[in-house]
Amino acid sequence: MSILIGADSRILVQGFTGKEGTFHSTRMIEYGTRIVGGVSPGKGGRVHLDLPVFNSVAEARAATEADVSVLFVPPFAAADAIMEAAAAGIRLIVGITEGIPVLDMIRVKKFLSGTNSLFLGPNTPGVISPGRAKVGIMPGPIHRPGRIGIMSRSGTLTYEAVWQISDAGLGQSTAVGIGGDPVTGLSFVDLLELFRADPETEAIVMIGEIGGTAEDDASAVIRNGYPKPVFAYIAGLTSPPGRRMGHAGAIIEGGTGRAENKAGILAEAGAVVIPLPSEIGTTVSAYFKRNDPS
Amino acid sequence: MSILIGADSRILVQGFTGKEGTFHSTRMIEYGTRIVGGVSPGKGGRVHLDLPVFNSVAEARAATEADVSVLFVPPFAAADAIMEAAAAGIRLIVGITEGIPVLDMIRVKKFLSGTNSLFLGPNTPGVISPGRAKVGIMPGPIHRPGRIGIMSRSGTLTYEAVWQISDAGLGQSTAVGIGGDPVTGLSFVDLLELFRADPETEAIVMIGEIGGTAEDDASAVIRNGYPKPVFAYIAGLTSPPGRRMGHAGAIIEGGTGRAENKAGILAEAGAVVIPLPSEIGTTVSAYFKRNDPS
């Protein structure tokens, strides 16, 4: 098993016929992902990568029974595409697009709160269940099927963590990027709950970074007795304070946002804090060897 | 028992210190209604009619535990006042105000759909549970406690029906005006469900009129086997077609809206249709004498 996606997920690509959509759809199909079609308004009726193209998500969903969509649309059109997918009943919407205005994401969150759709991202590499389905832009070959759940706010740093874990002889149940933007859809807290219920996942690696309170919110879940070990690395210990965080943001976030604070809160809550990015794979594999010497 | 309000309802008046608010609050208090305070922004802290005045509904609710509010605010401020009451957790909001823009009511309905508040009106005389509480502007003395539930789109025509029923020796469990505007909060359907669950109510009198589909929607409930007799009078048999109904409205309403159509659908559904307004009291009392000759 895995979270969010699996071998039976039926995936739609929004922005299918564009350059990005074409490139990454090809990679996803090569990986074995079940892409069932795409949406490109105005191109409905065509065939692209041997798959049907539709003018709207509603039409595409009716024809293909897709339950997941992944977006390769430009920032100005992204919010509309997400809301269209949600209105059409898509269960999981994955927003790869980088550079969406924050207000658009706030609108999207409000809109989605009235639906049953989940949104992952934006500015995420996506989600992969190794060996089953890849919904996003991550390099497939570094992944291995396994029992570690990975969740991250970063793109390439996730690949680094995945690579280290694969290199250490372990694998991933699911690797998920929640996205690097200030306002995201699914949060670390949401993913912790999904991983909690996933029997395949035996441990979680969380890759955080400075800014916001996503890691602090996750700490609260861990503190309340989380049944699986959580390993955490927080990037940005050396990042200069004040450079990336808005002034009034700090007050809302209660003065938090520094990497050392996040790491401290996580450690106190019971997570295993990994101090250096180079030690993610070794730390997790040492834990598994200790607890499961077979 | 009764529906919507009762002897223990704690009622707040929005627009309390204005001319209308003062006049009708005085009448409601005279009737024995438990008015617990009022809201008049900017007048908070004063005492009016021996009751406390607050700047906001939230403040008033915190201080008085009010669960019902009744609005005497001008049309331009009404939507805001309703949303304020809903956001403050008022359970039932009664909008007396006439002349609220339809778009404001559509916004209010959307806003309320995310809350637990009920809205009655606008452009309604309100709701009365004879002998217990009067929340509105209807003349109190014409009412008698009893077992008929009355619901109506009209003001004075409701008084007429109430008067005839009282005159016939019967009384009302609750008399409710849903309001005469194109878009209303609580509908006939909603009230039928509330009356269904009210053991005190033994029969329902529905006063409809031309336009819209409120009566047709109610017919569907009756047709599905409503456990109490429903008497219906529809005003406007002689009203000229086309004068009050918008053109594109007709298409949405499926070509309905004429009094004879409404009466026909109701009769077919099993309601007792009263052909003339002067016969409301006699028809209902004849039914009760026939069925309950004691």
Next chain:
Amino acid sequence: MKFLEHRAKEILFRYGIPIPKGEVVETAARAAAAAESLGNRVVLKAQIPAGGRGRAGGIKFALGPEDARAKAEALFKTRLITPQTGKQGLPIRSILVEEAVSFRSEFYIGAAVDRSQGRIVLLASPRGGIEIEETARTKPDAVFREEIDPFVGLLPYQARRLAFALGLTGESQTQAAAIITGVARAFLQNDASVIEINPLALTDEGRLLALDAKVVLDDNALFRHPDFRPPADDPDADPAEAAAARVGLNYVRLGGDIGCLVNGAGLAMATADQIQAAGGRPADFLDIGGGVSEDAVREGFKIVVSDPGVRAVLINVFGGIVRCDLVARGLIGATKETGARVPFVVRFQGTNAAEGRALLAASGLAYEPAETMGEAAKKAVAAARGGSRS
């Protein structure tokens, strides 16, 4: 408030909706000049505040200025009678002269309030040029709907979906989506009740063009749109209805012989029903409303009796906020002022009914009191039959 076609088109034009080139004229000479500047083929469209113009002969094609002049002259002499005008019809005071457009197909775009659901719905259909009600009845699959959320507005994907549903592709689809978005924005920003473009034509050149348009605004929201207040002296308005509106009363002429003065719309409708059941014909619907003054009652009564067909008046007041004594004083004032001798029947119930009856009794006026609506209607019918105006 309902706009004439040319005003409706002006409003929609501000929201990016393309309309034919045209000019509004009030004389045949100006019609000729407009035809001159618009090119050879023009359409003359009578500007009246009622639908059904086309079949009634209110739309004419003209070839060149002289033809336009002749046809405009004929139109200006006509009273147009349509199913919506009543039998006497309406005079044509202005004509919209527009370039004649050749088109391949006609669509329907409209937005309206769905009363039952309490929401705004945008409708589109590939069957334009005919009434949308007819399409909804005969071919419901050809009517496509999207809700306009009052806070969110119409989202781009909704506009696209409707445009695709119309069967449009390429440039036309993009243009249709923009027009649909414009209709939704115009609806929300102007507190509309109804906006219709019918037909929206796809011209031979592949452009979409709003050939006819209808815009009705919510009267209750006019305080937010002061620019749209109707002119005080609408020459086409019924003088009695206009007089009633000036004092805040709601008067509708019904054409019978029993004048009605009632408080509340529902009770007024019911009173008319009751009169008809008693064998009479109501002359009017006059709702004096809830917050009426003595002066307004007086004016209302004067308006009712100003109808020369009225042979009796029925006053039916169920006092609530309106006190019967106030109404009585208004009636006494009006009869004294006008000296009107039309017989009237008064039924008072509710707030201060006894005081009202006492005032009338003490005034020395000749009137018939009644206890119930049924009794009042019967007495009014009898009075209208027996009585004569002096």
Next chain:
Amino acid sequence: MKFLEHRAKEILFRYGIPIPKGEVVETAARAAAAAESLGNRVVLKAQIPAGGRGRAGGIKFALGPEDARAKAEALFKTRLITPQTGKQGLPIRSILVEEAVSFRSEFYIGAAVDRSQGRIVLLASPRGGIEIEETARTKPDAVFREEIDPFVGLLPYQARRLAFALGLTGESQTQAAAIITGVARAFLQNDASVIEINPLALTDEGRLLALDAKVVLDDNALFRHPDFRPPADDPDADPAEAAAARVGLNYVRLGGDIGCLVNGAGLAMATADQIQAAGGRPADFLDIGGGVSEDAVREGFKIVVSDPGVRAVLINVFGGIVRCDLVARGLIGATKETGARVPFVVRFQGTNAAEGRALLAASGLAYEPAETMGEAAKKAVAAARGGSRS
């Protein structure tokens, strides 16, 4: 994008928010003239893109034109050093000369994105003039909040509640509600990230006046606000950061001696952490991002080595969309073009890592390959210690 105080005030003024009379000047003579026209008492406020001005001496009172001239002259000669400027401080290029206002009390009004909840929050506090973070920490009961729904906007009752929470009554309460509504509208209509009025002063005459203001817009939304595009030649910008921005890269100077070129913000931060853990000091944060071209890599490398403090460069690329071979080609091009001899360590993983390594190996360039981040950081630290720039 963060605006200078006077621009922030101009924006808020358009939303009905009252601001003091004032003028922006770039010379002492114009400061004197401004003081002349504004009256006797004025305030001179240094316009720099950083907070903490007041304590750093960037705000001066002046009595009359001559005093204003002298104080402006002194300010124009100063570099202001505040906790937000870095040690070298910032030059003062313009001064806002404002009427001096006497006031009774100071309030705080602000709006910002609540990242955790994904919503916009409007904050108000009767404790103005001090940092809102401090109030939130020391006296949380004195900070009042209302959500601004992104579709609905701030409703009138919410603005009223905040105004009442500030303890205002009568005219001032109405004015405060209007100001709060204006802030909410300005936030939504301009895609703001932060808007602050601090302090909002209640003057001796009983008027509310925004004495200081801050407006930060969401850079990602600037495409919707073309008027707000920052001038291409901001004289105060770090030249390396500006050069990176021009080619779409994100460069932040960190002050150490190991230049970094990394793909992805998280990996770039992690790389800096790894360098520090290995005993080195990162010179910069350079994220070449996801869709980078060979040209941009070349420019990025040139920017990194343009820092005279850089004694070694660490290239850490985990290929995803970015292919390592493309990065290799950019590096080879840049080193050939600039002839830079600074030692560099390259760590490639992911998409086309082998191809990238092969290209570098074949290029004849002197560089240290590394397999892991840890190894790369250690080698870079060693190179920076041992190496010297030629």
